[in-house]
Amino acid sequence: MTNAFQINRMVKSYPGFQLGPLDLALEPGKIMGYVGVNGAGKTTTMYCLVGLVRADAGDVRIFDRPNDLNRPAWKLDVGYVGDQHVFYERWTAEENLNFLARFYPSWSVGKAQDLARRLRLPLEKRARDLSTGNRVKLALISALAHSAKLLLLDEPTAGLDPVVRLEVLDELMEVIQDEERAIFYSTHILADIKRLVDDLVFLDQGRIILRSAKDDLVEKWRTITFYSDRTIGAVEAAVQIRHEGRAHQVISSDHEATLAHLRALEVEIRELHYLPIEEIAVQIIKGGSHVAADQS
Amino acid sequence: MWPLIKAELSYQRPFLVTGVGAILAILIFLWFSPVLFFVPEIPFPRRISITFWFLFWVSFVILMNTAFPPQGIHRREYRNRLLALLPVPLWQLGILRFLLLISAWAALIVIFLLFLLCAGDWDLFWGGPTWPQMLVSLSGAFLTGSAYVVFMTDLQTVFPKGKKFLRLPWQPLLNSFIVLSTVAYFLAVCYLILQSSPGVKLSIRILVPLVAFMAQSWDGATVFVLTGTGMALASVLTFQLRRSFLE
Numbered sequence: 001m002t003n004a005f006q007i008n009r010m011v012k013s014y015p016g017f018q019l020g021p022l023d024l025a026l027e028p029g030k031i032m033g034y035v036g037v038n039g040a041g042k043t044t045t046m047y048c049l050v051g052l053v054r055a056d057a058g059d060v061r062i063f064d065r066p067n068d069l070n071r072p073a074w075k076l077d078v079g080y081v082g083d084q085h086v087f088y089e090r091w092t093a094e095e096n097l098n099f100l101a102r103f104y105p106s107w108s109v110g111k112a113q114d115l116a117r118r119l120r121l122p123l124e125k126r127a128r129d130l131s132t133g134n135r136v137k138l139a140l141i142s143a144l145a146h147s148a149k150l151l152l153l154d155e156p157t158a159g160l161d162p163v164v165r166l167e168v169l170d171e172l173m174e175v176i177q178d179e180e181r182a183i184f185y186s187t188h189i190l191a192d193i194k195r196l197v198d199d200l201v202f203l204d205q206g207r208i209i210l211r212s213a214k215d216d217l218v219e220k221w222r223t224i225t226f227y228s229d230r231t232i233g234a235v236e237a238a239v240q241i242r243h244e245g246r247a248h249q250v251i252s253s254d255h256e257a258t259l260a261h262l263r264a265l266e267v268e269i270r271e272l273h274y275l276p277i278e279e280i281a282v283q284i285i286k287g288g289s290h291v292a293a294d295q296s
Numbered sequence: 297m298w299p300l301i302k303a304e305l306s307y308q309r310p311f312l313v314t315g316v317g318a319i320l321a322i323l324i325f326l327w328f329s330p331v332l333f334f335v336p337e338i339p340f341p342r343r344i345s346i347t348f349w350f351l352f353w354v355s356f357v358i359l360m361n362t363a364f365p366p367q368g369i370h371r372r373e374y375r376n377r378l379l380a381l382l383p384v385p386l387w388q389l390g391i392l393r394f395l396l397l398i399s400a401w402a403a404l405i406v407i408f409l410l411f412l413l414c415a416g417d418w419d420l421f422w423g424g425p426t427w428p429q430m431l432v433s434l435s436g437a438f439l440t441g442s443a444y445v446v447f448m449t450d451l452q453t454v455f456p457k458g459k460k461f462l463r464l465p466w467q468p469l470l471n472s473f474i475v476l477s478t479v480a481y482f483l484a485v486c487y488l489i490l491q492s493s494p495g496v497k498l499s500i501r502i503l504v505p506l507v508a509f510m511a512q513s514w515d516g517a518t519v520f521v522l523t524g525t526g527m528a529l530a531s532v533l534t535f536q537l538r539r540s541f542l543e
Binding site: 047050051052053054069070071072073075076080082084086087088089090091099100102103104 | 303374375377384385386387
């Protein structure tokens with residue numbers, strides 16, 4: 001099966017920071033969340049994928065074609081919304097879309113107009129006069145109107161106020177669920193995409209610390225409350241332990257291992273709760289490779 | 297590549313119209329002032345000299361604007377970041393960048409030659425001592441300068457710290473220079489034409505050593521043009537070697 005993208009041993013270095021060596025692949029039709037704190041290397045990964053920045057080593061393939069900038073047919077399959085939205089500023093939104101349409105044979109004017117209507121984007125306004133939210137919408141339409149098979153979204157809602165962010169996200173969710181496409185969505189706010197993603201990749205200081213199916217994470221992680229008169233030391237797979245008198249609460253990255261350990265200690269287990277995926281993500285990011293290692 | 301050229305020219309139309317309009321106004325003044333403004337005719341050699349300095353100044357402004365794009369007045373547009381995402385081969389973007397840069401100069405030369413033709417001074421110009429050679433040399437120098445500027449821009453993506461050095465504090469100084477020299481040029485041209493010739497003589501005396509550096513033979517002009525062409529081709533290559541298209 002041809003992957004939507006395949007990154008092999010990719011390295012990109014800046015003074016004081018190195019991304020990689022990175023190995024990552026996204027299967028067609030899958031939606032992958034790329035999660036990490038600011039500065040983890042998410043945007044650099046995106047830049048390398050779309051060719052805005054050249055990697056120092058390794059290779060990147062989009063639908064099995066190298067992302068060679070002199071053989072750009074692979075770009076026809078890619079829609080990208082970056083961290084900055086670049087347009088011809090004195091042109092209207094519509095003129096910008098018309099300009100892009102000339103380069104994509106599969107561009108649909110009808111679809112672009114439909115998206116603009118759904119997102120309530122004023123097409124007649126000049127790009128420089130658009131609000132930040134509307135610039136994001138224009139960038140999204142630019143990425144979606146040619147029915148790209150791979151959508152690369154780099155924190156598209158960053159910098160938006162909460163109301164506009166939710167509005168854009170709701171529309172985006174609806175729009176991208178209409179068609180089958182691979183989506184690589186980078187964010188540090190997992191709440192934005194928790195409804196969408198199949199897989200999650202966690203990035204920390206330029207390295208992938210964990211890749212897992214979202215459902216597997218939700219299934220494995222639990223909050224366990226138990227009572228014990230004894231002092232409780234280290235607990236198997238515990239990411240965090242809180243003590244309050246006899247009551248102890250453990251956040252476990254592998255509840256079966258934790259429960260087995262606790263049963264061996266003959267403690268009284270009272271409650272077992274699922275953890276929301278955003279809380280799991282926070283724990284993984286906070287714990288870094290130490291926590292992530294328990295997941296593999 | 298044609299859609300890109302068309303789009304860029306259409307996008308820059310307001311500036312091109314304004315710029316070409318201003319240049320036309322100056323050239324009309326220089327070449328037809330006796331007819332239109334009832335002032336004494338400027339002798340042909342002086343007119344050519346002033347025009348050449350005007351062309352030289354325009355080329356300098358174009359190059360400076362390319363090397364240090366104005367910030368603050370207009371939003372920086374990060375054109376490479378937009379164009380590099382399009383399904384267009386990189387070498388075409390490299391050529392486009394250069395063509396757009398020299399297109400303004402090419403238009404200027406065409407306009408100048410048309411003025412020569414219209415003013416009936418064609419034979420004087422081509423029969424003159426070194427004027428055609430100087431025009432070709434100037435064009436070659438502009439070609440070389442343009443290639444150098446874009447070459448240096450490409451180099452900055454390899455050494456990003458150099459960019460900071462080049463931008464600060466030189467850019468505000470150069471921008472101020474461009475604005476002030478524009479005003480000064482207009483004032484000087486008006487003064488020289490409308491008042492008297494001693495000013496022209498003085499300016500020539502000051503400028504002659506500089507003019508002497510320019511090639512005044514076909515050999516020199518050829519070297520300028522060949523160097524410029526070679527560097528232009530090299531700049532298309534360096535564009536493809538860039539490590540980043542974020543600027």
